[in-house]
Amino acid sequence: xxxxxxxxxxxxxxxxxxxxxxxxxxxxxxxxxxxxxxxxxxxxxxxxxxxxxxxxxxxxxxxxxxxxxxxxxxxxxxxxxxxxxx
Amino acid sequence: xxxxxxxxxxxxxxxxxxxxxxxxxxxxxxxxxxxxxxxxxxxxxxxxxxxxxxxxxxxxxxxxxxxxxxxxxxxxxxxxxxxxxxxxxxxxxxxxxxxxxxxxxxxxxxxxxxxxxxxxxxxxxxxxxxxxxxxxxxxxxxxxxxxxxxxxxxxxxxxxxxxxxxxxxxxxxxxxxxxxxxxxxxxxxxxxxxxxxxxxxxxxxxxxxxxxxxxxxxxxxxxxxxxxxxxxxxxxxxxxxxxxxxxxxxxxxxxxx
Numbered sequence: 074x075x076x077x078x079x080x081x082x083x084x085x086x087x088x089x090x091x092x093x094x095x096x097x098x099x100x101x102x103x104x105x106x107x108x109x110x111x112x113x114x115x116x117x118x119x120x121x122x123x124x125x126x127x128x129x130x131x132x133x134x135x136x137x138x139x140x141x142x143x144x145x146x147x148x149x150x151x152x153x154x155x156x157x158x159x
Numbered sequence: 160x161x162x163x164x165x166x167x168x169x170x171x172x173x174x175x176x177x178x179x180x181x182x183x184x185x186x187x188x189x190x191x192x193x194x195x196x197x198x199x200x201x202x203x204x205x206x207x208x209x210x211x212x213x214x215x216x217x218x219x220x221x222x223x224x225x226x227x228x229x230x231x232x233x234x235x236x237x238x239x240x241x242x243x244x245x246x247x248x249x250x251x252x253x254x255x256x257x258x259x260x261x262x263x264x265x266x267x268x269x270x271x272x273x274x275x276x277x278x279x280x281x282x283x284x285x286x287x288x289x290x291x292x293x294x295x296x297x298x299x300x301x302x303x304x305x306x307x308x309x310x311x312x313x314x315x316x317x318x319x320x321x322x323x324x325x326x327x328x329x330x331x332x333x334x335x336x337x338x339x340x341x342x343x344x345x346x347x348x349x350x351x352x353x354x355x356x357x358x359x360x361x362x363x364x365x366x367x368x369x370x371x372x373x374x375x376x377x378x379x380x381x382x383x384x385x386x387x388x389x390x391x392x393x394x395x396x397x398x399x400x401x402x403x404x405x406x407x408x409x410x411x412x413x414x415x416x
Contacts, residue, residue, distance in 0.1 A: 084401040085301075146221050
């Protein structure tokens with residue numbers, strides 16, 4: 074059984090040493106196993122699409138939408154179970 | 160004539176139903192009858208909220224296609240109408256909606272993809288926070304180190320999926336240029352979502368490291384977080400991970416339990 078107290082003591086001490094060495098920031102690149110980064114575009118503009126202007130599609134066209142099945146890139150996900158609770 | 164509150168409530172509920180006759184009777188016609196004016200308003204509302212969901216969940220949309228996404232969005236908006244003046248808060252229940260959505264039952268990974276995208280959305284808009292200054296720990300009695308409780312940076316989220324959700328996300332990016340095939344039987348992901356210099360990053364972390372961060376995030380002490388991590392992996396390197404997550408700005412504040 075590892076001694077948690079010793080582990081914690083050693084770890085917090087090395088943390089403080091970092092501070093003394095002045096190497097805290099910026100993050101050490103070697104430690105960062107970056108996977109994917111993306112700059113997310115701002116989505117502040119709550120503009121209304123032109124297609125929704127007066128007179129277009131005022132009827133609810135979704136009545137028989139239960140017939141829809143996903144038809145996107147999900148076809149490229151294979152193997153394993155895709156069913157809930159399976 | 161109803162009071163303002165009744166009027167607003169009747170207007171609000173007319174937006175979620177097909178029958179707007181009650182409220183339409185109170186609308187000034189002025190060239191276009193009341194029913195038609197309400198329909199236009201409702202249509203604009205659905206288009207705006209659908210576009211909002213599209214902006215937050217582009218990978219879900221790509222996975223299921225435009226038609227299915229619009230159908231799912233429409234059902235979602237009906238069941239989870241916007242409750243905030245701030246549009247950024249709209250749509251957080253989309254993942255749990257998808258997990259219950261009969262038409263999406265054959266795609267059990269979809270809710271996790273939605274969770275990842277919502278985490279990305281939240282982290283993007285979360286507050287900033289100064290990094291932890293390790294020197295401030297000198298104020299703590301070494302005998303109390305196990306009782307330290309750390310706080311996570313506001314722009315950090317932790318999530319776990321039984322599916323390789325980060326790869327699903329990655330192969331569905333507009334600039335992805337490679338094999339889009341994903342093997343769903345591949346191991347699931349423990350993900351730390353971070354915002355660093357305005358950029359969102361997904362870091363997949365080991366199960367023990369994930370357990371460590373989740374335990375801390377739940378408000379437990381450093382001692383208990385280490386114990387939880389060691390439970391997953393007897394060789395959990397606390398020294399390495401404590402330094403790592405202070406350096407990457409994930410652990411930003413502390414107090415004593």
